[in-house]
Every structure is written in C-alpha cells, then in structure tokens.
Amino acid sequence: MLAVAPEYNPYADVRFCDILVSFRMVDVDAAALALPFSTDECPLSQIWQAHDLVEYQDLKLASLEQGYFKLDGTFILPKEDMKGIQTGWWSEGISGEDKRFDTPPALGFSWYENQTSVGFTLCFDDASGMYASLFRIRAYDLDGNLIQEKLVDNNSVRCIVDMPTENYRHVLIEFLETSEPWRRIRITEVLFGIVQYFNRANTASASIEYEFSPMSENLPSSELSLVLDNSDSAWNMVNPRGVYAYLQQSQPLDVWFYVGAPGSSKSWSKENAAYMGRYYFTTAAAEDDSMTAKITAHDSIYRLEGKKYRNGGAGQWTLLQAVTAVLEYCGMELDFEMPDEIASRLVGRNLPKDCTGREAIRLLSQAACCACYVNRNGVLRFFDPLIERPSVDAIDYDRMSAMPKIEVAGKVNRVELSVNDEYAGSGTETVYTASDIGTDELEQTAAFSNPVVVSGELVASWLLEMLKRRLAYKVNERGNPAMEISDVAIIFDAYGENRPAVITKQHFNFDGGLKCETEAWGGGF
C-alpha cells in the first residue's frame, strides 16, 4: 500500500478522479552520447551536467552579477570544490543593460551517431530564475548542413521548443538576450525531446493492469493503455507533421491517479496523488477514424522478453547471485529487492539455453519458492506471497458494484516436479513428488517443470501447499489506486465470511471516473 496524503480519499461517496501522465518523448540515448562544447564558460560551470538528466537546480548559488546576490538568506555561497553540486553550464559572458550580449554565448552538442527528436527542452536555472528570453537553435547534419533552425522567444525557466528534427549530428544554441540585464546564461539541462503531459482534458480513457503469479507460473508485465484526443492527427503514422517518427521504444511514461472529494479537486498535485508507476512506450495507433489514438506501454519486465540469456552452466548459486547475473547479462539496469532469507536460497545455474531474460527470472523465482513483480517504484520485488500478513484495506459492500465471484480450484493432492538438467552429460531428468492424499481420496496431480530447482522435494512441497489455497476472487470495485498487488485485503462476500486475500491482479479503468477489476488469491478450502 502506498503512503498517501490526508486529503486522498478513494472511497468518498462523491469523488473526483483525475489522471496525469507525463510522456518523455526524448531521444533515449542522445543525452548519454552527447559531446558538449561551448564558446565560453565561467569557473563555476560544469558543462557535462548540461546533459546528465538532472533538470532542476539543487541550490540558489550566489554570484556577482549586478543586482543579483541579495542578503536575504536565500543564497548559498559556492564552495571551492563544486563536486556533488549541480550547476550545469554557465556562460562566461554577461548581458548588458539592454539584456543583450556583445558576443552571444553558445552551447552545443555533437554526436557520433544521428539523433532524432520531436523538439528540445531547455531547463534554465530554476533556483535563481535566470533564463534567456531570446535564443536561436540550429541543428546540423553529418556534413555540417543546416537542417533546422528556430528563433525562440522565451518567458520561462523551462522552455519547450517544438522543433521536430531528424538525423542531426550537431546542435548549437546561441543565446541572444537574457530576461534581466547583467545576467549570465545558466543552463541546468538540455533535453533532446519534449515532455508531453496528458490529463483529463486530452485523455479519453486510460487503463492500467498489474498482475503477479503466486507460484511464479508466469511473469506478467504491467501494461498501460492510454486513449488520447487525436483530433489534430498528430499520432497518425502517415502524417508527416505528426509525432510518430519521434517515438522510440523505452521512452518513459509516468502515471499518477488522484481520487478525492470534489472540493479538493482543484489543488491536487503529484504529492497528494497515487503514483501508478513508470512504463516504457511500446506502440501507438490511431483509432476511431483517427479521432483518438491509443498508446500502449509496459513495465521493465516486458523489456526482458527481448533479451536472451545464454550463460547457463552446471552448479548452484544463490538467488541473489543468479538474478544479478541474469540482469547484468541482459544489460538491464533494473533494481531489485529481496529479503536476505530469500536472497540466500539456492538455485541452479542451468538456465535453459536461449531462454529469455523474463523466463529466466520466472524460473529462478519459482525455484526459490517465491513470487516477483515490478512494483510502482520500478523495483523487481521478490517476496513470499504468504497470506498471513495484516490487511491494508477492505473491499466491502459499499465499495463493490457486484458480489465477488469466488472460484474454487479443483483439489490437487499430489505435485510432480520435473527437473531437467540439459548441461549434465546426456541430459538428466529427475522427478520429485509431494503428496497429501487423504483416505478415500482420488489422486489429483499437478505437473510442473523447472530445470533450476535445487531442493526438489522442498519446492514440490511448497507448490502443493500453494495449490491448497484454492479460493480465487474476482470483484468489480471502485478502486483504490494506492493499493498494490501483493497487498492483503479483506474481501466481503455473500456469505459474510469476509476473508483476507492477497491481491494478485488489478485492472484500473479511468474514463473520468475510476473503476477497478480486482482479482485476489484466498485461503484454503
């Protein structure tokens, strides 16, 4: 369960729901590969910070431009050693009384590969409020030919320049005028793209689906679907003035949901809303005769699907070592967390040849008798999906629009676990079983296969224990965006049993209002 602000009220009788999506339509590798240069820079300048993805200034640093440094306690004196302090690029030249420069300072970037972006975002020093009020951006190709140019009048510390540019190698930003006289140019960050925001004004509907598998039978990826106003045809693939050419997989979308009483609606911010996680752009398609467009994005798990793990071998290692190795081999910068006890569980190194990174993580998780999913903070979380945890919420009769459907899975009293080691000589297969067959009971067997299991009997017993928890709930409810999968909630039912259950799946639907289809995994039966 996410921590929420006091005014957050997901179950108000009359509530206001809102969404905010920020879509960073930024070239995914331009910042990392950029080589910055400038006409001049002052000693406090750290030009490499102009493309380090830090968009906001840490401190309001004092400097001696005329009429700038006031003794009002808000300024910080720069230190000799600027290590760890964000400044970005500062020009050496200072504008005159007419706010213009004798020799306009310029900041530029070059690349060894072509870059493409839908525009540029200049983040000036927001702490000091200094910004350029007039500047010119020029983009050049490999041969130095000018391919795009724009003169920009600006009145903000964060300036979005709508300037779609394809296949550029060099960008030069020439600063002509400052917002006040006697000022430097201070650039905290240059983004090679723009950040586009979607809210209820330009969003027809949105849905987010989260899921995890308690027995690690699969490794679902969370999915965001966003249906947008496309009346300007910007999202049509064949529109030459559209944004399609500038979309790149891995461009991130961050999502927030707000629910509260209508009176508080005007003042909501990210801080008092529920953060729904980060997704990476997958596809976009125009819909409904192009009046709307649908964007689909997934979490990091989806990106693991396209990576192959080909580094299996003989032997054993801990889950911590195995997950670290798989993510490293797949080149995924994905944080993960697991309790020490789970981290030290032994698993095999013999991951199948050519298995995907996603399948490797699933097999390792199951072999370590745990479940995993990527949480809202983008962390791959491994945990014991035990039901004996305190409930964080209750889905009662006032919160569900129909009685929950309760499914009771068929009784299984025997588990067969096949462990096939393809690295061992001619390939060996060992079958482990666990059973709990009562008197006069028919044998009901469930079969599993996992090559990286080390403690076969233990894993088979764990799977049998999990299969004894046969209750599965499906409930249509109002939706509490702060509640997460893996949380435990009390689910009211038609019989007044009101059992705790682990939330395994949530499908949030936003269409101005909010609803959620929740699935939960209950106790034994």
Added chain:
Amino acid sequence: MMPRVKTIVVGAKEESRRTVMVSGKIVKDVLGHRVTIAAAWDWIPADIVAALSSLLRQNSFLWVEYPSPEGFSSGSFEIDYPSMSVFCYKNGEAVWHDVTLDMTAQEVI
C-alpha cells in the same frame, strides 16, 4: 446579428459516473458540470435563420457568449437545430416566429 432574445434560461447539468454498490448505496465519480442554455426569440429574420442553419451544418461547436451568475461568460457549445413555429412577413421582411435554440457546453466546469 441576432435580434434581442426574449427569454434565456442558463443552467447546468452534472456529468458523473453513477454506480449502485452491492449495499444499495449510490456513489458518484463527478466529472464536473456542463452548462446548458435555452434561448427563445419572438422572431428572427428568415435569412439569419438560414445563415445559422448553414453554420450549424458546418461546425459541430460554436462559440457562445451568455449571461451567468459571474457576469458574462463564453465557451464552445453544441447547438441543436433551431425550432421555429410560424413563418410570416413582418413589414415586408420574411421572419420566423417563436424560434428557440438549445445549447450544450462542449466542456465541463
């Protein structure tokens, strides 16, 4: 230019998603309020009615200024075809009598 309006009714209707929960309780997710306007004219020259009809055929939404509790407001409105009851000549000019227009705001507030 439209003649002076005879009556004008400015109201608003709530836009919300209403659900009856299992307990029988009604809950709502409120999107906002949509302004509605009903305006009536004693008469409107026939050529203006024709021009208005032509405009309505071209545009789904039209910009409307109207009196509101906060003073004059304006916004984009969806306008139904005008209803007219009697066609006649007034001082030699063709006019429609008892013309009414119903307007619904494009956006909620």
